[in-house]
Amino acid sequence: MSNIFHFPDYDMAYRRQGQGIPLVLVHGFPLNSRMWLPQLQELSQYFTVIAPDLRGHGCSSQPDWSPDHPQPYSMDLLADDLARLLDVLEISEPVILGGLSMGGYIALAFQRRYPQRLAGLLLAATRPGPDSPAAKEAREKSATQAMGSGVSAIAEAMLPRLLAPAAYTANPDLIETCRSIMLEISLGAVVGDLLGMHQRPDSNPQLAAIRVPVLVVHGDADQIIPVAEAQAMAAAIPGAKLVILPGAGHMVNLEASRAFNQAVKEHFKQI
Numbered sequence: 001m002s003n004i005f006h007f008p009d010y011d012m013a014y015r016r017q018g019q020g021i022p023l024v025l026v027h028g029f030p031l032n033s034r035m036w037l038p039q040l041q042e043l044s045q046y047f048t049v050i051a052p053d054l055r056g057h058g059c060s061s062q063p064d065w066s067p068d069h070p071q072p073y074s075m076d077l078l079a080d081d082l083a084r085l086l087d088v089l090e091i092s093e094p095v096i097l098g099g100l101s102m103g104g105y106i107a108l109a110f111q112r113r114y115p116q117r118l119a120g121l122l123l124a125a126t127r128p129g130p131d132s133p134a135a136k137e138a139r140e141k142s143a144t145q146a147m148g149s150g151v152s153a154i155a156e157a158m159l160p161r162l163l164a165p166a167a168y169t170a171n172p173d174l175i176e177t178c179r180s181i182m183l184e185i186s187l188g189a190v191v192g193d194l195l196g197m198h199q200r201p202d203s204n205p206q207l208a209a210i211r212v213p214v215l216v217v218h219g220d221a222d223q224i225i226p227v228a229e230a231q232a233m234a235a236a237i238p239g240a241k242l243v244i245l246p247g248a249g250h251m252v253n254l255e256a257s258r259a260f261n262q263a264v265k266e267h268f269k270q271i
């Protein structure tokens with residue numbers, strides 16, 4: 001990595017590559033910008049690809065925190081961090097904003113808060129709805145588990161569902177890459193993300209009013225967010241294009257990187 005900005009509350013690291021309209025890629029939980037390497041490599045031929053590490057993830061530092069009073073990293077807070085990054089990079093033109101999973105929750109928060117800063121939206125392996133009561137309970141358990149057993153317990157619990165079932169025998173290198181990326185998160189960020197996702201609002205009501213080009217990409221073997229949720233989201237956004245990648249799981253940008261990049265290039269070259 002990369003570049004660092006010293007914000008008053010923490011240092012934000014980000015990767016930047018290429019030229020052209022900015023394409024900002026936001027990682028999922030509990031990951032970091034390293035998950036976007038195939039996109040940084042290829043899509044930088046067409047876009048200025050910017051991939052931050054969210055607060056406490058990867059090479060970004062963790063703001064002060066106390067396990068007694070953990071701070072939720074709300075989706076709005078993380079969207080505001082993206083706006084801060086664009087400000088310090090002096091990017092005032094509208095950007096294409098992409099997010100995978102939790103990154104998609106943040107992209108939808110950004111759309112709500114800064115619609116004038118958007119030229120396009122890429123929603124990958126994500127959903128607009130809030131957590132169900134059962135999902136909220138699971139978040140609370142995971143946060144307690146992380147504080148007791150550390151971040152590796154969370155990574156190991158998530159790993160078996162992160163990729164398509166077939167990947168666990170076919171692609172052991174990818175499993176190891178994902179594991180090592182997940183271990184680069186701080187404890188404060190694990191807890192902050194879990195509490196932030198737990199309290200995120202329903203983004204469904206805003207979908208019909210989105211007026212920028214939208215691409216929804218999902219793997220049909222996603223074990224974390226069922227493909228039906230992406231289908232419903234795409235149907236609710238005027239003019240959105242839906243691309244379902246066969247055989248890909250939740251890490252659709254890594255598991256089907258070529259097809260993923262092709263879909264992004266095709267859809268956003270119109271901008």
Ligand code: MLT
Binds near residue numbers: 029100102197224
């Ligand atoms: C992610 O990949 O960002 C998370 O699985 C999202 C979630 O837990 O809802």
